[in-house]
Amino acid sequence: MKSFLNYIAEIFKGIWSLLTGMKVTAKYFFTPWRNVTQQYPENRDKLVFGERYRGELVMPHNESNEHACTGCGICELNCPNGSIEIISKSIMTEEGKKKRIIDLHIYHLGMCTFCNLCVRSCPSDAISFTHSFEHAYWDRKTMTKVLNQPGSKIMANVKE
Amino acid sequence: MTELTELEKVIPTDTIKTDEYLVNMGPQHPSTHGVLRLLVKLEGEIVHNVQPDIGYIHSGIEKMSEALSYTQIPHLTDRMDYLSAHMNNEAVALCVENALQVEVPERVKYIRTIMSELQRLASHQLWWCASGMDLGALTTFFYGLRDREDILDIFEETCGARLTLNYSLPGGVMFDIHPNFQRKVKDFIKKFRKKLPEYDKLITGNVIFTERTKGVGILTKEDAIAFGVTGPTGRASGFSCDVRKHIPYSAYPYVKFEEKLGTEGDCYTRWVMRMDEMWESLSIIEQLIDNIPEGDYTAKMKGVIKLPEGEFYQRVETARGELGVYIISDGKKNPYRVKFRSPGFSNLFAINHIAKGWKIADLVAIMATFDLVIPDIDR
Numbered sequence: 001m002k003s004f005l006n007y008i009a010e011i012f013k014g015i016w017s018l019l020t021g022m023k024v025t026a027k028y029f030f031t032p033w034r035n036v037t038q039q040y041p042e043n044r045d046k047l048v049f050g051e052r053y054r055g056e057l058v059m060p061h062n063e064s065n066e067h068a069c070t071g072c073g074i075c076e077l078n079c080p081n082g083s084i085e086i087i088s089k090s091i092m093t094e095e096g097k098k099k100r101i102i103d104l105h106i107y108h109l110g111m112c113t114f115c116n117l118c119v120r121s122c123p124s125d126a127i128s129f130t131h132s133f134e135h136a137y138w139d140r141k142t143m144t145k146v147l148n149q150p151g152s153k154i155m156a157n158v159k160e
Numbered sequence: 161m162t163e164l165t166e167l168e169k170v171i172p173t174d175t176i177k178t179d180e181y182l183v184n185m186g187p188q189h190p191s192t193h194g195v196l197r198l199l200v201k202l203e204g205e206i207v208h209n210v211q212p213d214i215g216y217i218h219s220g221i222e223k224m225s226e227a228l229s230y231t232q233i234p235h236l237t238d239r240m241d242y243l244s245a246h247m248n249n250e251a252v253a254l255c256v257e258n259a260l261q262v263e264v265p266e267r268v269k270y271i272r273t274i275m276s277e278l279q280r281l282a283s284h285q286l287w288w289c290a291s292g293m294d295l296g297a298l299t300t301f302f303y304g305l306r307d308r309e310d311i312l313d314i315f316e317e318t319c320g321a322r323l324t325l326n327y328s329l330p331g332g333v334m335f336d337i338h339p340n341f342q343r344k345v346k347d348f349i350k351k352f353r354k355k356l357p358e359y360d361k362l363i364t365g366n367v368i369f370t371e372r373t374k375g376v377g378i379l380t381k382e383d384a385i386a387f388g389v390t391g392p393t394g395r396a397s398g399f400s401c402d403v404r405k406h407i408p409y410s411a412y413p414y415v416k417f418e419e420k421l422g423t424e425g426d427c428y429t430r431w432v433m434r435m436d437e438m439w440e441s442l443s444i445i446e447q448l449i450d451n452i453p454e455g456d457y458t459a460k461m462k463g464v465i466k467l468p469e470g471e472f473y474q475r476v477e478t479a480r481g482e483l484g485v486y487i488i489s490d491g492k493k494n495p496y497r498v499k500f501r502s503p504g505f506s507n508l509f510a511i512n513h514i515a516k517g518w519k520i521a522d523l524v525a526i527m528a529t530f531d532l533v534i535p536d537i538d539r
Contacts, residue, residue, distance in 0.1 A: 014367030021362045025299055036306050050317035052335060080232040115235035115326045116334060129320070 054114040054129040057084075057107050059147035066155045067148055069126035071102030075118035083111035084118060102148055109135060110143040124158050178204055183520075187216045191294045191524045194534030196508075198523075205519045210512040214505075218538040225498040230256045230330050230465040233498065238324035240500065241536035243283040244478035246275045246319075249328035254409055255474035255485045256330035257459075259467045266411075267455040268332045273411035274345070274448050275319075275327060276476075277441040281352070282311040283479035284434050284441075291431075291528035292363055295372055300363060307355055310348045314341065330465055332458025345449050349442055356438060364435065373427035377514045377526035380425055387513065388506040391481025392433040393530055397425035403477040415447045430529040466493050480504055480531055504536035 028034060040047075049055075061067050071088040085106040093099050105127075119127055127147065137143055185198040192198070195216035201209035221240055225233045230252075237248035250272050257264060289304025312322040318338045319327040327334050363369050379389065384397040394401045402419045404412045420436045422429035467489035475484045481503025488497040507530055515523045 017365045017367045017370075021366050024358050024362050036309065050313070050320065050338070052318070052320035052338070053316055054320045078232070080228050080235060113235060113324070114321060115232075115324075116320060117232065117235070117326075120334065 049131040052129075053131050053133075054116055055132045056109065056130050056135065057112065057118070057127055057147065058130050059105060059127050061149055061152055062155070065149060065152045067126055067152050068124045068155050068158045069102050069105060069148060070124055070154060070158060071100060071105075072123065074121050074123060075127060078117045078121040080115065080117065081111050081113060083108040083113075101154060105147040107145045107147050108143065109145060110140060126158075180208060185523075191527055192534070193290060193532060196532065196534045196537070198511075200520065200523065202520060205521075207515050207518055207520055207523055210515050210523065212508055212511065214508070214534075214537050216538065217535050219535065221539050222498050222500060226495060229493050230467065230495070233495075234329055235324070235326040237500070238326055239535060240539055241478055241480065241483070241502065241504065241533050242323055243286055243533055244279055244480065244483075245323065245325045246272075246279040246327055247476050247478040248483060249326060250276060250410070251474055251476040251478075251483050251485045253328045253330045254476065255472050255487055256465065256467065258474055259470070259472040259487065259489065260330075260465070262331060262459050262461070264332055264459045265455040265457070266453045267457060268459070269411040270448050270452045271333055271337055271457065272328055273415070274445055274452075275325075275333075276410070277445045278311050278314065278345070279325075280479045281438055281441050282308050282315075284438050285311075287434060287479075287531045288359060288363075291531070294524050294528035295369060297363060297366075297369070300359075303355075303358070303362070307352060310351065314344050314348065317341070317344070329458070331461035332456070336457040337452070342449055342452070345445060349446060349449075353442060356435075356442075360435065364432065370428065372522075372525055373431060373529070375424075376427045376522050377518060377529070378424065378426045379510060379514050383510065383513060384425070387510040389481070389510050390506065391477070391479070391503050391531075392437055393430055393507055393510075394481065395420065396422035396430040396433040398423055401482065403475050403482050407475065409474075409476060411448060415444050417444050427525050427529040434531070464493050466491060467495070475501075478503060480533065480536065481507060500539055502536045502539060504532050504534075505539075508532055508537055 059067050059069060071086055073086045073088075076084045076086045085104075085108070086102065087104040087106065088100050089103040090098050090100055114129070116129070119129060135143075180201050180203050183200045183202055185200050186192045187195040187197040197213040197216065199211040199213055200207060201211075219239065221236045224236060228236070234249040234252045237252055238245040240248055285304045285308040289301040292300025292304070315325060316322050318335065318341050319325040320335070379393070379397045381398040383389075384394045384399040389397070389399070390401045398421050400406075400419060400421060403409075404417075405419045417440050420433060420440065422433050467487065469489055469491045472487045472489070473484060475482050477483075482501070483503055484501030486499040486501065487495050490496040511526060511530065515526055518526070
């Protein structure tokens, strides 16, 4: 008889434990304003990022198409997986001296692990990360980017 | 000749015995949480032997590290146990700092410890949702991920990434903490202290859950030590193995916390152990968050780090157990050999021992409470 009563008690205890859990889910069911679901991609313009969020490597240019990159190649050395390639060229300055400047700053987005070591090591703060995060492309070639804009030159106040 | 059981006397065993057969669980199985293949020998529904077949997501991190400089290695360890990314980074950073005998600023120690505990919370939250789902409760998955989002937002603001942080480097941390960091962490703790009892209400007392986990898959203390099972899994068997307590590193000597030990070693104890650990993590963060000392966020390091010749070992407590980093240096800027003693690898091979004799559904429960991360096993 006692074991039978225990059996019944166990059933009610079990049902009670289920109801305790259901209470939590019911709370969220009847208070939909607590929900945190976001309507991506409709809310693309309203997305909030942390200011240090690492999306894609860029080289900021000012209004007169100038950047701060000296072409020293430190970012290329610090990159752990070879996603940065620096191609430099020599030019003759007005004073008649030979000078190495950047020709192409090539960035392979497909190989990048977003570790921030390039930005951290850059002595002239020429590169930075943007917040763009949608990196899906139809063609792999589009993932290889040239960061310095055509016709751009180095800013006058950058120390080399 | 063993004695026949009551059942075997009534029904001759050879008439009901079926042939042993082999079932592949994985590599694409939702409850293995990754590409882990288990060769399960079954008789009917009863598990006779579990042979893990690993290596499907081997990425050669140890070998790749040999070609990288000491500043570059931490970013690879993010991809090892991705749920304990910060602890992995910290392990490499501490190992290099110990080898160079660099004293990092107090501020760095505090930041690292807070980040480790936040990472542990995030990891246990994901474990909670995923293992709840393995045991048939889909609700946990949404609730756990909802709360984990708050931690990931804190990471995003301070570290610049949500999963692969690469925040701890030899000598210090990548950035100083964000001005909002302390306020946000305090808000999160306040919020999560209210949410955590909900977790217990949903699952821990649930009759279906307790029936499926209590007394299932018992790992004794002796076996836990023999297999090298560490972390909450080992502690559930009563094996005191918390690296934070026994060999304190970073700011752990300054905080008071309890190393919870279980006695049963079954799935239920492993579950409770992780729930308790979340409370402990919250209290550790609370003790540190208001007392972060002022100072630099990185020690002065050379541009090219060269370790002295020799062998260096450092262990840290990740969310899954003890992670060891073993570096052999020949004095060059790259290590000669790097070896990671990952907690998942040692924990996985205890499964065969404890799953024998249980049903195949119990094997899923055992896997869920072991909290395996497959890239951590394969490296």
